Amino acid sequence: MFDHDDDDNDDGDDLDMAPNFEKMRGMGFICWREIPATNGEDQEDKQLSKKKTKLKNTKDKRKLDEIEPDEQEIVTPVKKAKKKKPKKKTRSNQTRATSTLQTADENKNEEVDTTANADSFDIDKKVWSDLHVSDDIIRSLLEQNFSEPTPIQRLTLPIAIRDHQDIIGAAETGSGKTLAFAIPILTHMSTLLENNEMSYGQFTSLILTPTRELAVQIKSHIQIACRYTKFKTAVIVGGMSTQKQERLLAQKPEIIVATPGRFWELLQENNEHTMDMSKLRFLAIDETDRMIEKGHFEELEKILKLINSDDSNQSRQKFIFSATLMLQSSDDKQKKKTKKKNDNQDKLATLISAVGMNAKPKIIDLTKKFGTVETLTEARVNCPLEEKDIYLYYFLSLYPGRTLLFTNSIDCIKRLQSILTLLKRNPLPLHAQMEQKQRLNNLERFSSSENGLLIATDVAARGLDIPNIKHIIHYQVPRSTELYIHRSGRTARADRQGLSIMFICPEEVFLYRKIIKTLNRDEDLQAFPIDITYLANLKQRVRLASDISRLHHQVAKVTHEASWYHKAAKELDIELDDNIEDIEKARSANTKEVQKKEMQLRNELDLLLKQPLKYTSSLNVSRSYPLLFGDPDQLASRRKNDTTALDELKHRS
Ligand SMILES: Nc1ncnc2c1ncn2[C@@H]1O[C@H](COP(=O)(O)OP(=O)(O)OP(=O)(O)O)[C@@H](O)[C@H]1O
Numbered sequence: 075m076f077d078h079d080d081d082d083n084d085d086g087d088d089l090d091m092a093p094n095f096e097k098m099r100g101m102g103f104i105c106w107r108e109i110p111a112t113n114g115e116d117q118e119d120k121q122l123s124k125k126k127t128k129l130k131n132t133k134d135k136r137k138l139d140e141i142e143p144d145e146q147e148i149v150t151p152v153k154k155a156k157k158k159k160p161k162k163k164t165r166s167n168q169t170r171a172t173s174t175l176q177t178a179d180e181n182k183n184e185e186v187d188t189t190a191n192a193d194s195f196d197i198d199k200k201v202w203s204d205l206h207v208s209d210d211i212i213r214s215l216l217e218q219n220f221s222e223p224t225p226i227q228r229l230t231l232p233i234a235i236r237d238h239q240d241i242i243g244a245a246e247t248g249s250g251k252t253l254a255f256a257i258p259i260l261t262h263m264s265t266l267l268e269n270n271e272m273s274y275g276q277f278t279s280l281i282l283t284p285t286r287e288l289a290v291q292i293k294s295h296i297q298i299a300c301r302y303t304k305f306k307t308a309v310i311v312g313g314m315s316t317q318k319q320e321r322l323l324a325q326k327p328e329i330i331v332a333t334p335g336r337f338w339e340l341l342q343e344n345n346e347h348t349m350d351m352s353k354l355r356f357l358a359i360d361e362t363d364r365m366i367e368k369g370h371f372e373e374l375e376k377i378l379k380l381i382n383s384d385d386s387n388q389s390r391q392k393f394i395f396s397a398t399l400m401l402q403s404s405d406d407k408q409k410k411k412t413k414k415k416n417d418n419q420d421k422l423a424t425l426i427s428a429v430g431m432n433a434k435p436k437i438i439d440l441t442k443k444f445g446t447v448e449t450l451t452e453a454r455v456n457c458p459l460e461e462k463d464i465y466l467y468y469f470l471s472l473y474p475g476r477t478l479l480f481t482n483s484i485d486c487i488k489r490l491q492s493i494l495t496l497l498k499r500n501p502l503p504l505h506a507q508m509e510q511k512q513r514l515n516n517l518e519r520f521s522s523s524e525n526g527l528l529i530a531t532d533v534a535a536r537g538l539d540i541p542n543i544k545h546i547i548h549y550q551v552p553r554s555t556e557l558y559i560h561r562s563g564r565t566a567r568a569d570r571q572g573l574s575i576m577f578i579c580p581e582e583v584f585l586y587r588k589i590i591k592t593l594n595r596d597e598d599l600q601a602f603p604i605d606i607t608y609l610a611n612l613k614q615r616v617r618l619a620s621d622i623s624r625l626h627h628q629v630a631k632v633t634h635e636a637s638w639y640h641k642a643a644k645e646l647d648i649e650l651d652d653n654i655e656d657i658e659k660a661r662s663a664n665t666k667e668v669q670k671k672e673m674q675l676r677n678e679l680d681l682l683l684k685q686p687l688k689y690t691s692s693l694n695v696s697r698s699y700p701l702l703f704g705d706p707d708q709l710a711s712r713r714k715n716d717t718t719a720l721d722e723l724k725h726r727s
Contacts, residue, residue, distance in 0.1 A: 205231035208261045210302040215257075218298050224250035224568075227257065229438050234258035240392045240431040244399040245440035246447045247563020248539070252295040252360065255281075255393040259356045260300050262391070263328065266355070274304060275326035277347055279356040280381075282334055282374065284364045286311035288537050289331045292360065296329060305329060312336045313510070323347045334365070334373035341380060351384045358393040359429065361536055363556060366425055375428055382430040392429050397441070397563060398556040445559050445593040450566035451573045451720055453602040454586070459579035463493060464616045466549060466577065468609050469602075470499055473719040474525045475544030480532065480561050482550040487529050489623065490549070494527070496619040496676075498683060504530035535560040539567065545719060546574040551582040555592035573719050575602055603722055611687055618679040625672040632665050 195213065201222045202212040223231065226245035233239050235258045245251055259279050266272040283289050289309045296307050308327035310319060312335050319340070326347055330337070340348055359365055365374055381390075426435060446452065457465045470477065481487050484505045494501040502516040520526040521540050528534070529549075535557055543565040552558045558576075565572025576599065578586050590598065 206235040206261065207231060207257055208264045210264060211257055211260050211299050214299050214301040215253075217301070220253075220298075224254075226251055226438065226440050227254045229440070230254040231257060233436050233438070234391070234393070235261050237436075238262075238389075238391060240435040241394070242399070242426070242431075242435050242437045243393065243395040244438070245397065246442060247397045247560060248447065248567025249397075249440070250568070251395045251397070252292055253299060255358045255360075255395055256292070256296050256299055258391075258393075259329070259358065260296070260303065260305065262356065263305060264303060272328075272353070272355070274328065276328060276353045277326075277330065277350070278353060279329040279358075280337075280354060281329070281331045281358045281360065282337065282365065282377070283331065283360040284333065284370055285537075286313060286333055288361065289333055291537065291539065292331045296331070307331060310336055310340060334370050334377060338373040338377055341377065351381050354381060354390060356391050356393075357381065357429070358395070359425075360395050362394045362396040362425060363399050364396070364536060378428045378430065392431050392435075394425060394429060394431075398445075398559050399439075399441075443594050445555065446562050446574070447566045447572075449569055449571050450562055451571070451723060452562070452576075452599045453573065453723055454576045454578055454599040455602050455604065456578050459581060462549065462577055462579060463490075463620060464609060464613055465604065466490075466547070467494075467497060467499075467612050467616050468604065469545075469547065469575070469719070470494075470527065471612070472608075473545065473722075475718070476520070476524065476540075476542055477527050477545040477547060478520075478534065478538075478543050478564050479527065479529045479547040479549050480535065480552065481529065482531070482553060484531055486550065487531060490529055492623040492626070493616070493619045494529070496622055496679060497615060499527055501527045501529045504528055504534050506531065506533050532557055532561070534564070538564050540564070541567070542570075544572065546572070548574070548576040551576060551578055551585040551589070553585070555589045558589050558593075571720065573723070575719070600723060602719070608687075615679065615682050618675055618682065622672055622675045622679065625668050625675070629665055629668050629672065632661055 195216065198216050198221065199209065199212045202215060203209070205223060205228065207215070224245075226243060226249050230241055230243055231254070234241050234255070241255070241258075243251060243254055245254075263272065263278055266278070267274070272278055281289075281292055283292060286309070289311050293307050293309050300307075306325055306327040307329040308322040308325070308331070310322070310330055310332040312333055314336065323345055324347075330348070332340075337348075359374070365371065442448070455465050455469070466479075479490075479501075481490065484507055487503050487505050491501050491503050502520050504513055504516055508516075516528065517538075517540070520528040532552070535552075537560075546562050546565050548558070548561060552561055562572075562574035565574065576586065
């Protein structure tokens, strides 16, 4: 059966994944998510706008706008209470939050002298205990320096814990949605244990997510929160060996984080641990809008049907979360008013129906009118298609810092990788055709390099939680507004600043306009200032790199074809036709010419790259030193106190 986890292509054992992930956490960042290789992931978004999900279950066939207002009870943010400064700092509060995922796992069994911090714990815990979080969970949270809840957590926790309500949650990227559903689940589980309503080893909670890396990341978030409990969490995802899966399930984890394809397979195998759904008390679906797209929904629907067919557990609590669940343009709102069908509302209603939410799900919608996070600065660069690479090189050269570049296709990544490597910008690719190990490797290198450059397809658009990504570059305009939001959301996370910059060629203007409209923007994104004089200085380098790349590709193609002919002839034990031999000889001579030319251009480029480029700004920003192209780290250190891309924009506006 076709496994729809986003990593179907990877036949490696999942055992490989966890150590890599652990190692990455050791690099000093909290955690990350990656949307890995998927069959047609790049294509899927094409269908997004066309998509109209149909309601199947007539009994629950209610669209969101048909649900009575008191049933929906949309919770809107209340004005944030003035932050209370704790009188004393706990030991944990003095450590940086960014290193805590590491300790959450590695020190799980470490003895902690809780009495020593008893007083400060009682003071610090109040902000969480007011939201009904249990002490064992609070202790872990405070140790991670999570001294207060994020807004989505603040609103979700009491409703989910005290009122035991089903929750539909939407909040911007990087706003802590994972813990918003994980904390209530863990708190309830602690209470159930205390009341002897569950025992260890019972499959109690299921969390479904579109990709294996997301699953691993969610597990890490859960481990953050449950360090002082004995709950076990297992990740069950595509690509995992049967033995590994069996081993994990034999430990009888109370919590399973899974991708729908693999979990459905597991259900069909009648695994002893997961077979009995009557004890399943909590169900969460993350990245919900992705989960209801083609490639996931089929399995998800079957799983939900099976879970709901066992109605012995009426008190099962459900959570559905995403950053773009409620995305609605002014046009959509107009449609709603005129009672026309609305895709997004249909999607949500389909899910509410399939999940079998209770009669009054609480909708907590913290998504902003403008779609993206407030700490995100958004800009655009308009340029001709054939000059995009020059503008890109301009930006990368002048503004160092960890940068994640998105393209719409793998071919584009391959081309950019070749050109940017020639220009000594050391790009790291990430796309669905790469092996899982290599992808994880590149992510690790990217995360540990201050000036790392990751060039990725939309496989990396959702969930990646790498700190300090400074710039997001949309080298090509994303195919949907959701993707624009998710891509941009890889920076400016957890209240940090970040810049998203969209490169728009004339052919893409219509797509850009659509996004701006859906984002409810009255004005264009601000134009990123470009110094045309300086740009002109870079043209020759980029053109040379581009020519070399093209010639190299040409030679590689011919060589590949020739070797294919010879290999086929050898295998079939036949002699090559004289005609083919002649063609081959002519090709070979031509190839030598091309290779000679390529070598010439390489030498020319090398010479050019060794020459310092004098930057005399016409942008009114001082850059009086020569830029040393070819060594990004040296460039970065020289620019340390110089203008950042964000400064540049602020200076202009
Ligand atoms: N209460 C908190 N205090 C401080 N940091 C927190 C808190 N809750 C979560 N975080 C951190 O914030 C970061 C973002 O959280 P998370 O990945 O859950 O965001 P998200 O809303 O799911 O984002 P996305 O929509 O992009 O997937 C994580 O690094 C997480 O550890």
